[in-house]
Amino acid sequence: MPLPLIALFLTAFSIGTAEFVIAGLLPDVSADLGVSIPTAGILITAYAIGVAVGGPIVTLLTAHWPRRRTILALVVAFTIGQALCALAPNYPLLMVARLLVSIGHGAFFGVAAILATRIVPPEKSGSAVALLLAGITVANILGVPGGTAIGNAFGWRATFWIVGLLGLGALAAIALLIPRDTAQPRPAGSIVSEFKVLGRPVVYLSLAVIIVAMIGQFAVFTYIAPFLINVTHVPEVFVPWLLLLFGIGSTLGVLAGGRLADWKLMPSLIGMLLALALVYALMALGSTNMIAMGIIILLWSGLSFGFGAPVQTRILKATVDAPNLASPLIPTAFNVGIALGSSIGAAVLDHGWGYVTLPWIGAAVSLAATVIAVVSWNAEPRPAAPVFG
Secondary structure, eight states, X not given: OOHHHHHHHHHHHHHHXXXXXXXXXXXXXXXXXXXXXXXXXXXXXXXXXXXXXXXXXXXXXXXXXXXXXXXXXXXXXXXHHHHHHHHOOSHHHHHHHHHHHHHHHHHHHHXXXXXXXXXXXXXXHHHHHHHHHHHHHHIIIIIHHHHHHHHHHHOHHHHHHHHHHHXXXXXXXXXXHSOGGGSOBOOOOOHHHHHHGGGSHHHHHHXXXXXXXXXXXXHHHTTHHHHHHHTSOOOGGGHHXXXXXXXXXXXXXXXXXXXXXXXXXXXXXXXXXXXXXXHHHHHHHTTTOHHHHHXXXXXHHHHHHHTHHHHHHHHHHHTTTSHHHHHHHHHHHHHHHHHHHHHHHHHHHHTTOOTTHHHHHHHHHHHHXXXXXXXXXXXXXOOOOOOOO
């Protein structure tokens, strides 16, 4: 494994922990800051909006910086932001601190995805993207359950201090493992050419697949802790263990997704989205059984993260001539979906429809994402048929 990929993996792990651990801390944050759980869930929505908007803007502002310098600056800002979250005395200031952290999140994954695919041979680009994404999924194995357990034991602020230490570790890894000559400035293509690639059907339909699929995932995941406590009747002390299952499934899924992207990209993507719709339906029907929920969470997480490597690899391959805007729009698409999903989930709960409604939303939007993926595949340019004469 190339050493720069290790540094990117460790940084993705730190950022993934920071983004997702809040889901396990929602009940504690809600009680400590005196807001409802749906209101606390808006912290996830706002973070996602910050990623969606901040990624392309920061990428354009740093367009002529070497990629190594850009990543170092983003991780410094991330680490400072964790301290601000830990020190926030009230909900509005915690919201501001999370927004400041989120602005650089999208830019990091945009720059890191390009760098990851340039480190390896073209036929291994799917696996390189998967390894970057694996940093997020390992965060769900170690960071999110660990952070949730720390928050339950010592208060949610302690979790943010620990995540800040992870940021310092990631900063050291980048400084040591990514040499200056590995991360040269981005190609000097025109801004017009960067926008033109977004008009390719393969690109905008793939971005639409990401947005729609993520709506389903985060309508459920944002409220997974209260879902498990109130519907499945899991004791709060066992919630981190079920989140650990989510992390294990997501890691296995993203690594498998990378291999599948290198093998049969579109059939794999479509198959995973269809299977995801079925798993959401099973989640709604089996929500009161803890053992069934454990199995379903394992499958759900694997499929939810497994589809990411194929769809991202597809976009990167389709925009290889002008990647600097398309690449940060990938995390933008993910986080637009996250923001919409958590907002829809909050609206459903506020209207009194109950937690079991959330996985049915996931099933519906997964079917919609499947349809978009099929349309996108049909829109792909096909090689001309050989002419025999």
